[in-house]
Amino acid sequence: MGDVIRELGKRPLGDTGLEVSRLALGTVKFGRTEGLRYPRGFTIPEMGQLDQLLGLAADLGVNLLDTAPAYGDSEHKLGRLLASRRDQFMICTKVGEEFENGRSTFDFSPAHTRRSVERSLRRLRRDVLDIVLVHSDGRDEEIARTSGALETLDELRQAGTIRAYGMSTKAPSGARLALERTGVAMIAWNLDDDSHADVLEEARERGKGVLIKKALASGHRPDLDQAMGTIFQRFNPATVVIGTIDPEHLKANAAGVVRAVGR
Ligand SMILES: NC(=O)c1ccc[n+]([C@@H]2O[C@H](COP(=O)([O-])OP(=O)(O)OC[C@H]3O[C@@H](n4cnc5c(N)ncnc54)[C@H](OP(=O)(O)O)[C@@H]3O)[C@@H](O)[C@H]2O)c1
Numbered sequence: 001m002g003d004v005i006r007e008l009g010k011r012p013l014g015d016t017g018l019e020v021s022r023l024a025l026g027t028v029k030f031g032r033t034e035g036l037r038y039p040r041g042f043t044i045p046e047m048g049q050l051d052q053l054l055g056l057a058a059d060l061g062v063n064l065l066d067t068a069p070a071y072g073d074s075e076h077k078l079g080r081l082l083a084s085r086r087d088q089f090m091i092c093t094k095v096g097e098e099f100e101n102g103r104s105t106f107d108f109s110p111a112h113t114r115r116s117v118e119r120s121l122r123r124l125r126r127d128v129l130d131i132v133l134v135h136s137d138g139r140d141e142e143i144a145r146t147s148g149a150l151e152t153l154d155e156l157r158q159a160g161t162i163r164a165y166g167m168s169t170k171a172p173s174g175a176r177l178a179l180e181r182t183g184v185a186m187i188a189w190n191l192d193d194d195s196h197a198d199v200l201e202e203a204r205e206r207g208k209g210v211l212i213k214k215a216l217a218s219g220h221r222p223d224l225d226q227a228m229g230t231i232f233q234r235f236n237p238a239t240v241v242i243g244t245i246d247p248e249h250l251k252a253n254a255a256g257v258v259r260a261v262g263r
Contacts, residue, residue, distance in 0.1 A: 023061075024242075090130035091124055117132060138170045175187045176202070192220065212240045
């Protein structure tokens with residue numbers, strides 16, 4: 001495991017000043033079972049199992065966890081679990097999407113953005129949030145241009161409440177705009193969906209802060225070596241966020257990233 005830790009390494013997230021491990025852990029499955037597109041149903045692990053998973057992630061050199069208010073009680077659980085692991089992880093959370101009673105609603109207004117960040121601080125038991133992304137509903141450009149969410153996050157960054165912000169986008173044009181405006185975007189790429197290849201190549205050339213999501217097509221294309229090889233050779237993002245609640249998958253994903261980076 002020592003080799004994996006050394007080799008997983010860290011990279012700057014664009015010009016945010018944050019250094020993130022090449023593999024980040026996605027935590028949708030820590031807190032939510034409904035309305036997901038995974039190939040199989042699953043049971044949320046007990047807190048003890050989640051604690052062990054976080055211990056393994058830290059041992060492997062993972063230093064970033066991805067969560068959101070829309071991931072059920074994922075933020076709340078992370079707040080409890082990280083109380084004894086205060087300095088081991090940075091957290092990326094989101095604003096804009098709420099998921100209640102089996103359905104999503106969206107609010108990108110400045111007032112909601114502030115309330116959501118304050119709630120995340122309480123749930124995650126942190127004084128400062130490392131990364132906050134606008135959780136797009138698909139209207140990426142309209143949200144970036146007119147909602148006021150990005151301006152509000154910029155004010156919160158200047159006030160020291162958050163360290164970095166950006167947008168988790170749905171379309172290439174939205175990803176491009178988010179990178180121009182904020183320097184940070186969470187962008188989907190996998191073996192079934194190459195539609196963001198151009199924007200990812202541009203981001204690489206310009207040294208933008210990219211977090212790749214859905215790298216295994218939400219578990220539908222778990223061809224780890226092929227996916228990681230393409231991601232790191234072609235796009236070289238700061239990090240790839242892979243969701244898992246399975247310790248064996250987490251170990252395999254870390255080893256897969258190390259193999260891809262070393263190629
Ligand atoms: N709009 C947004 O902001 C947004 C949207 C989607 C996702 N995300 C973030 O990105 C993360 C990843 O997205 P995702 O969960 O949709 O997609 P993903 O990472 O492509 O796939 C996760 C799925 O793949 C399975 N898996 C993980 N490692 C595996 C392995 N080595 N072999 C076989 N199966 C494996 C997981 O199941 P097991 O638990 O069984 O390993 C899980 O069901 C999420 O957790 C979330 O943090 C953000």
